[in-house]
Amino acid sequence: MDIQNERRRLLGAESGDQDPTGLMSEQDAYLSKVKNRKLYLATLASVLGPMSFGFVLGYSSPAIPELKKISNPHLRLDDDQASWFGSIVTLGAAVGGLLGGWMVEKIGRKLSLMLCALPFVFGFTIIIAAQNVWMFYAGRVLTGLASGVTSLVVPLYISETAHEKVRGLLGSCVQLMVVLGIMGVYLGGLFMDWRWLAICCSIPPTLLMVSMCFMPETPRYLLSKGKRREAENALHFLRGPDAPVEWECTRIEEACEEQGSSFHLSDLRDPGIYKPLMIGVMLMVFQQMTGINAIMFYAETIFKQAHFENSDLASVIIALIQVVFTAIAALIMDKAGRKILLTISGVAMMISTTTFGVYFYLMPKPPSTPSPLDVQSAVGAEPHADLTWLALTSMAIFISGFAIGWGPIPWLIMSEVIPIRVRGFAGAAVVLTNWGMAFVVTKTFQDMMLGLTSAGTFWLFSCMCALNIVFTIFLVPETKGKTLEQIEAIFRGTSGP
Template sequence: MSGRDDGEDGRGDLRKPFLHTGSWYRMGSRQSSLMGSAQAIRDNSVSVLACVLIVALGPIQTGFTCGYSSPAQYDITEDLKLTVSQFSLFGSLSNVGAMVGALASGQISEHIGRKGSLMVAAIPNIIGWLTISFSTDFSFLYMGRLLEGFGVGMISYTVPVYLVEIAPQNLRGALGSVNQLCVTIGVLLAYVLGLFVHWRVLAILGILPCLVLIPGLFFIPESPRWLAKVGLTDDFEASLQVLRGFDTDITLEVNEIKRSVASTNRRTTIRFADFKMRKLWLPLMIGIGLLVLQQLTGLNGVIFYSTTIFASAGISSTNAATVGVGAIQVIATAVSAWLVDRSGRRILLLVSSLGMVASLILATVSFYLKDLVSEDSSLFGILGILSVIGVLLMVVFFSLGLGPIPWLMMSEILPAKIKGLGGSVATLANWFFCWIITMTAPLLLAWSIGGSFTIYTIMTIITVAFVAIWVPETKGKTLEEIHSSFN
């Protein structure tokens, strides 16, 4: 394997602007450069934490985009004279843009690196928020939402992959879960700020994560596994040394990654026939299955239209209740990040999906019975409380497992040979079904809230079966060991 800058594949000119954005990589003057740029970084936890704090701005941006439409709905509709259908289209266009971004994300990330992909993703986000903020009619509003979505689709693939690839084995689960944690933080920020500022100002505030992300990327190393894959051996070892600390012996990890890369010919084109091999089709099926079922359980439909659900349950202060749901998501996802390297991925997924089944059954029965009793009876109020408890428990259990872990496992189990293509397809599938759920949720809720929750319950039972039968445990294994296990 050569350490030439051009990667021996003609892509050097594309990659160079992104590989050397910090002063951390050349091994000729590597020691002095590394010591000068990262004098304070002496152990892997500090170095990796710095990387996490910077790239976490990406999923915060994603969450802010997802949460924006809820607090902005009334003001945008009034100011721009939008109909209900026009605003519904505005809300859903971020998912459409994300599908396109997801489709492009894998190949872009493989060609110019994880950092380069995040820089590219930040630009349409910034332009999109500016376009929304200065919109005078629905056409500019739609254009801005599509641009935001494109950037979000790229971020949603690239950030989990980067976090998993830089993380030490004992911290990989926690750091991989940071992605979903920051998405929930972004949603909560949009909810809270939306209570106090105008929708145009809120859109301007949406620019801030990416404005900080772009310069921050210049000060963190590229993914060592990507550098190894494209043949930049010296840069790969320098990046890994920075991430693990200058006093850490990285020989074992370097050799494992080199063996993994050597077994994968990066110049070989993926053919359809290749997916007959178990080591490729099985992890791809598990990755896509988890990300699709994550959406089909209906959580996004419940979150996006929680105001309607809470109003039906008899809650008067629906905005405060929505903010409360956002806060619960953040806390439960933080607990998941703490647990995932202790208890394991598979057990958390099973607890999460089984807990959602119980919560959905409680909400379903409560909403059905509410339709059968008089509004004047004390039982009506009790059923209203029970339905709210069911919805809140659904959010808690989702955030414990089904929220963060599918993204983590997708990044862990996909082998290097198909990570770009497979990750793009899995992310595309996730955003497509997110769009389906958010588009159908208002129609289903208008038809029957109890009926809607019944459908979501059935899908969650299918999720339990899928996890129990197909999903392996990846806790305590290196990425190379995980990929080898599918052989």
């Protein structure tokens, strides 16, 4: 009780608070003194990383149709090369996830984020200067490597700098900036050729490196390395001059001491480690098995198969829908909670993919279909012109459903539930799973469309959405309003600090 009274004195809380345990009153008293302006600034700087890999993800959609028609035979892509151009970035990202897991532990979150800007810029530079298809592949692998590092580091950076009242909002900004990047590159593709588009894609990572120079390292990383003074300085920057950051430092230190400082593979038997790790891995598996990356990589060609003449404009509209609904998710995340949004998201995607499969089932097949991604024929379009609204509506519902739940929340929960001492190892495993599954889905998408038909492929995605609903309801914990230390205590089976 003496320690608790001393904390209350530091926080300036009066005796007789509403919460009889004193825990919530301490948090409320502390958070009432917090100013978020510089925290928002640090978040804005860090999410230039997700915007950069949004540009990487979206780049293939406008670039592939142009590169398949280019006059230079050394740069022209055939169907198989185009498939590799779209999907090889995920292999680089999988390696980047492993590299990022090592980097965040050895050099910290801030420096890892700054350094990942280099392969972004170098990768796009190689694409700009490409003289053959292998240079395209090299550029895509490098930008994928940077994307993998970024997808691990940025959620960790935000979760370790944000406090519990705004962590959902700020954590959702990761996916928001990804879809903003995708929409930006789709828009750019309407007006620029593939080289100028690559030049524009190198701007956000350049700004990322510069802006992060002025941002602090995360307090939790500094405290895990025994650097209390630097951690307090970082917290003063993030919480404002009036917040008694010594209280938050003490709380984090106690949690770090309880966990221990080193991680060994034998620790995977600890439910406080393997349970959040498995939840993070399965969230990424289900996220990719919805088919989102396959759909976004080949957005224009999917619309061509659905007989939309302005397929590039349709892709921009879809990206805009994704931006709007991801922003909505960010705004309501800390009020609605994670589980309810994941469930709503899964239901919306299940219904929309089922309906999209029905549309393709009803659509007459052209007499010759050498590739499901190259169907240009208008044969049979007229009798079913009244059904084109069904395809557009289904795609819009799918994208909006994904954006409100399964887009931002798996990355947010991953950054919330993994204990700090295993964030390098476990974060790498989760990111490797995500990008590995992304490669499998995007690389086999063309084969699935041929083997299962377009309708069968979307019905397969629908079954995966049904499974993720069950997984969400029974196994995903609610993390809304809890500190990272309280979340870790839940998995350890103890009361929070």
